[in-house]
Amino acid sequence: MNNRKRETTNRHIRSITYIGAIINFLLSVVKVVIGYLAGSLALIADGIHSLSDLTTDAVVLVGLWLGSRKADQSHPYGHGRAETFAGGSIAVILILIGGAMIYYATIAIAKDETNVPRVAVLIAAVVSIVSKEWLYKITQRAAIESHSPSLYANAWHHRSDALSSVAVVIGFVSLLFGFGHGDQAAAIAVGVMIIWVGVKIISDALKELTEGAVDQDTIEHVKQIINANSAIHQWHQLRTRMVGREVFLDVHILVDPNLNVAAAHQISESLEKTLDEQLARPVNITVHIEPDLPSLRR
Numbered sequence: 001m002n003n004r005k006r007e008t009t010n011r012h013i014r015s016i017t018y019i020g021a022i023i024n025f026l027l028s029v030v031k032v033v034i035g036y037l038a039g040s041l042a043l044i045a046d047g048i049h050s051l052s053d054l055t056t057d058a059v060v061l062v063g064l065w066l067g068s069r070k071a072d073q074s075h076p077y078g079h080g081r082a083e084t085f086a087g088g089s090i091a092v093i094l095i096l097i098g099g100a101m102i103y104y105a106t107i108a109i110a111k112d113e114t115n116v117p118r119v120a121v122l123i124a125a126v127v128s129i130v131s132k133e134w135l136y137k138i139t140q141r142a143a144i145e146s147h148s149p150s151l152y153a154n155a156w157h158h159r160s161d162a163l164s165s166v167a168v169v170i171g172f173v174s175l176l177f178g179f180g181h182g183d184q185a186a187a188i189a190v191g192v193m194i195i196w197v198g199v200k201i202i203s204d205a206l207k208e209l210t211e212g213a214v215d216q217d218t219i220e221h222v223k224q225i226i227n228a229n230s231a232i233h234q235w236h237q238l239r240t241r242m243v244g245r246e247v248f249l250d251v252h253i254l255v256d257p258n259l260n261v262a263a264a265h266q267i268s269e270s271l272e273k274t275l276d277e278q279l280a281r282p283v284n285i286t287v288h289i290e291p292d293l294p295s296l297r298r
Helices: 003-038 041-067 081-110 119-146 149-176 182-209 216-227 261-278
Strands: 234-243 246-255 283-291
Touching: 003 041, 003 119, 003 149, 041 081, 041 149, 081 149, 081 182, 119 149, 149 182, 182 234, 216 234, 216 246, 216 261, 246 261, 261 283
Parallel strands: 246 283
Antiparallel strands: 234 246
């Protein structure tokens, strides 16, 4: 495993998360203050939602710190699954937020609550949408590059905030056209979407925790790398699993039976080095060497 690759990725995740935390804090202050002055409960709720993003930013950083600790006697495969649990925790928060949006929107419709449209509320909501959607895109890009489950979950938390601000805008526009429950209807739709995303993230986390294989694209890439090594006559029993961002991979390779142990070991070392260099995420490889005999071919 390339430790330098891991540390570079960790720095990138921390930088993205710190940027998100600063923007979340500023947005929460602006939205709560404007919502209070304008008498907009929707914007105040949206500001509290932005404040909740600070919690998930902290979860990402704690998960990264725990997951980056070196393997030890009690955790010989490392602590990478701390990041998986962090992602699952954020997913639970997303589901709770989605449920709360649906609940309070339904109560507001039942009470026939409406507000007076105020331009300050619209401006704050638009600023929130632009900034949070930008945060979503850069965080999602970093999550894809690093294969970080917690960062991916946090990216969707950013988008959920942007979507809740969209509900505020829809509510403002609906009030202008005389429909007082547009924001509540939009909030219910957004809540359902957020819950769906949270369930999907938890599903992915459970797949890893039940020893699911890595994605098919990565498996195909691994196969191409093995097949490109002319010293490997045949291979079988390729197995993969994830521990946080790290791929654990083991494979049996058949080599020339006339090679000495040192030469056969060199083939194994070469394969491990190539896989580590060409795979985007950290990889831990175990290669079992077998002589290329008819009885061992499969």
